[in-house]
Amino acid sequence: MxxxxxxxxxxxxxxxxxxxxxxxxxxxxxxxxxxSTTEISVNYRINPATxxxxxxxxVDEAILYKKRGLGMFVSSGAKSRILAKRRKDFFDSYIxxxxxxxxxxxxxxxDVIAMIERGYVK
Amino acid sequence: MNQIEIKGITKIFGETxxxxxxxxxxAENRIYGLLGRNGAGKTTLLNxxxxxxxxxxxxxxxxxxxxxxxxxxxxxxxxxxxTNLYPENMKCRAAFDWSREFYPKFDRNYADxxxxxxxxDTTKKIRSLSTGYQSIFKMIIALACQAEILLLDExxxxxxxxxxxxxxxxxxxxxxxxxxxxxxxxxxIEEAADLLEEVIxxxxxxxxxxDHVENLLSRGYTLSGTSALVExxxxxxxxxxxxxxxxxxxxxxxxxxxxxxxxxGLEITKLDLQKMxxxxxxA
Numbered sequence: 001m002x003x004x005x006x007x008x009x010x011x012x013x014x015x016x017x018x019x020x021x022x023x024x025x026x027x028x029x030x031x032x033x034x035x036s037t038t039e040i041s042v043n044y045r046i047n048p049a050t051x052x053x054x055x056x057x058x059v060d061e062a063i064l065y066k067k068r069g070l071g072m073f074v075s076s077g078a079k080s081r082i083l084a085k086r087r088k089d090f091f092d093s094y095i096x097x098x099x100x101x102x103x104x105x106x107x108x109x110x111d112v113i114a115m116i117e118r119g120y121v122k
Numbered sequence: 123m124n125q126i127e128i129k130g131i132t133k134i135f136g137e138t139x140x141x142x143x144x145x146x147x148x149a150e151n152r153i154y155g156l157l158g159r160n161g162a163g164k165t166t167l168l169n170x171x172x173x174x175x176x177x178x179x180x181x182x183x184x185x186x187x188x189x190x191x192x193x194x195x196x197x198x199x200x201x202x203x204x205t206n207l208y209p210e211n212m213k214c215r216a217a218f219d220w221s222r223e224f225y226p227k228f229d230r231n232y233a234d235x236x237x238x239x240x241x242x243d244t245t246k247k248i249r250s251l252s253t254g255y256q257s258i259f260k261m262i263i264a265l266a267c268q269a270e271i272l273l274l275d276e277x278x279x280x281x282x283x284x285x286x287x288x289x290x291x292x293x294x295x296x297x298x299x300x301x302x303x304x305x306x307x308x309x310x311i312e313e314a315a316d317l318l319e320e321v322i323x324x325x326x327x328x329x330x331x332x333d334h335v336e337n338l339l340s341r342g343y344t345l346s347g348t349s350a351l352v353e354x355x356x357x358x359x360x361x362x363x364x365x366x367x368x369x370x371x372x373x374x375x376x377x378x379x380x381x382x383x384x385x386x387g388l389e390i391t392k393l394d395l396q397k398m399x400x401x402x403x404x405a
Contacts, residue, residue: 047319
């Protein structure tokens with residue numbers, strides 16, 4: 001289940017992220033077919049227009065492509081494109097949030113860095 | 123162009139104004155949620171749309187044709203209502219056959235499949251069905267009748283969680299295979315929210331809001347933090363409600379402004395459709 005009903009992110013974005021995770025994990029290999037918008041809509045109980053919007057985000061980013069009359073497929077090279085994008089987002093999604101939380105708790109820069117290093121040792 | 127035009131509808135019952143100057147356009151092949159508290163006028167509006175009631179003022183058009191005394195326009199609409207329109211002694215099976223008289227495209231095979239799926243014994247008389255199965259029986263006719271416009275008034279009334287889930291999936295599958303205009307009136311907003319593309323909210327007989335669900339959700343948010351910070355943030359914003367708890371405040375906002383430059387100590391979380399509805403209709 002990709003949906004987090006408490007998330008502030010719109011459902012179509014959550015859907016797109018879930019499908020990208022599935023491509024990264026290998027659940028949807030490159031050049032394989034992904035579920036149709038109808039299947040997504042019925043399975044996750046979301047409006048088909050929402051499902052289509054989520055899928056179209058991935059078509060726009062060349063992660064999925066349409067084969068006429070057959071359905072949607074994962075593009076070759078999709079995995080490396082997702083990785084590049086996720087790496088670019090890593091700072092904003094994780095580091096910024098980490099520093100904000102550390103500041104709230106009064107944990108200094110040096111302690112945060114030490115904790116990260118400890119995390120790697122484990 | 124809208125498929126259904128509700129134009130300046132007022133409906134008065136004796137001393138009660140059930141609907142007051144209601145104007146709504148309903149676009150073709152979308153799923154609408156018709157929301158409102160008890161007595162807001164939802165059922166009255168659906169009954170007016172199917173000519174079961176006559177408006178005191180105003181008119182309702184389907185593809186430009188007035189629905190009043192217009193069998194041709196009405197044959198395109200199926201309204202699943204709380205009241206049972208079939209003779210109570212009739213068996214479900216016979217009611218399926220009878221439905222074909224009104225809806226020539228009624229898909230009997232599909233109706234039988236749905237009956238098996240939901241465990242409806244079609245040899246039973248309508249009268250002998252439980253509340254839940256009365257709903258299931260009517261819902262099967264709604265799905266199988268192939269009408270271009272489905273009006274569903276509390277379709278999941280009395281259904282258990284499993285049957286409700288099954289119903290939502292069947293509705294979406296039916297809609298994907300044969301796109302149609304669907305208006306669902308429900309109190310179970312949380313469950314139905316993700317099915318809807320558009321939402322209409324009625325309050326005390328008037329239209330409070332008509333919007334795309336996604337657009338509405340993107341405008342709403344919950345802000346929480348210490349009282350002073352929350353108070354200063356919400357000064358110039360559209361606030362639906364504020365709740366205090368000790369030295370903390372939670373504000374529910376509906377606002378197009380960008381939420382930038384949030385001070386530490388303030389937190390923004392989602393405002394879902396149900397909570398938004400509660401605060402909109404309480405206000």
